[in-house]
Amino acid sequence: MDRSADAKIFDVEQIRKDFPILREQVYGKPLTYLDNAATTQKPLAVIDTLTQYYSKENANIHRGIFCLSEQATKRYKSARHKVQEFLGAASDKEIIFVRGTTEALNLVAQCYGRTFLKAGDEVLITHMEHHSNIVPWQMLSEEIGIKLKVVPINDQGELILEELKKLLTDNVKFVAVVHISNALGTINPVKEIIRLAHAKGIPVVVDGAQAVAHTPVNVRDLDCDFYAFSGHKLLGPTGIGVLYGKKEFLEKMPPYQGGGDMIRSVTFEETTYNDLPYKFEAGTPHIAGVIGLGVAIDYISSIGLGRIEAYEQELLNYGTEKLLQVPGLRLIGTAKHKSAILSFVLGEAHAHDIGTILDRQGIAIRAGHHCAMPVMQRFNVPATTRASLAFYNTREEIDRLVAALHEVTEVFQ
Amino acid sequence: MNEDIRELYQQMIMDHNKNPRNFHAMADADRTAEGYNPLCGDHFKVYVKMEGEIIKDISFDGSGCAISKSSASMMTAALKGKTRAEAKALFEEVHKMLSRGIGEPFDAAKVGKLATFCGVCEFPSRVKCATLPWHTLLEGLDPTGKQVTTE
């Protein structure tokens, strides 16, 4: 399956054949799927794995003494190992399966934050966080009285590092930062931020939801203490995600939920918790999801994230140039280091109307605040229209988007 | 251009979107209500001055998509001088028109100019844009008057 070695050129037409949905039509038009930041499409390998699992292999793990259960357990474990390698983690005990980025971040806020932070401690976040990296901290603030500090962003949508340095006072006890902004596309200098925080002994969680399918990530190189992502934004199934955590942190944190699998022994007087990673995985997990995620990782690795990143950057440049030629269009998010996310406003047309008009041309984009309302407030817009690209998108699809935007202009002239 | 799109964004809707009527706050309103669609950020405030059962004056402000804004504008234009009961009855007819099955008829005589929104039924995700100002108003006319959302 290794195509990275033999094929130097990035054969997008060949790749598109791996994604059955890309052959679908919407309102009689070919589907132009540009909402990859919301969720990515799934390659046949992942879809087949789920079908195969449920039709031939389904059994619960960790308990059966029969063949199917043993096989399922093996595949489940091997998927954890794949995630470990994918992230460059030191051990597969550091890979916790959760429902998605949201649950991963809540786990960090609850199990680390509630245990190790106290009233008056500051948690530093940024102005471009997704709600899932804001609200869990606000809830913790209500619960135990921590304070939230927000690193501002400039007009390009980049973090102002000088401000971050100033805000990184001795009161800060935790940093939570998004790797790539889903609303702006900004790629944050997370390695540098982690270095700055660590210089003061402050642990850092990185929200990698928009990063893992678009750029190579190595948690040991970043030296982050926690890293969160969702399987469904990485060609995998919904309902499965990952929290990476350094062993030293995970070991001293209390469990997230109580139940089966997370215990070693239970009496009514005392319960001993299981080892990592099981301590954080109470109950029957999303077995098919985990196995599917493993296959998604195999698939994306066979293409190579380095090549994907290069291709998407080219597409981003092309898209940026084309969009800027649309009269009245203003890009929201013009960072120097950007992922292939094109967020924009267009004249007087509201994002919701643009979304409807594009939809009738078979073009799927996102209109709204992208679960990042503070970003909208920062740029003083109620909503944006967002085209977010993946490695199976093409220049032709961007041309279709641009043509449809001209139709919007016609309606709203 | 796509036929359904042309049908949706009719001249009158685009006109009210561009030049909304009664688009201002009302300092001496005796009823106000706020409507909010958390999904797309549409956010309106409706102001009403009552004289007994009669809507003496009505206005709105806020921001939203072309459908919600023009719906708010045309609603205010349609309701000035109407009674509370007439407002409710009109919304019932408008709602019937908006949520009817594709291709099904509706009673144009009962909705008057608001028939311009007849194309919205082709776009199920947009029906709540058109109804947001109405829900907001009815909430405002209701004595409890709390914030309305479309969710």
Ligand SMILES: Cc1ncc(COP(=O)(O)O)c(C=O)c1O
């Ligand atoms: C940057 C970012 N963080 C967190 C999330 C939440 O991910 P999920 O909904 O899969 O938990 C998203 C998804 O929209 C995201 O883009």
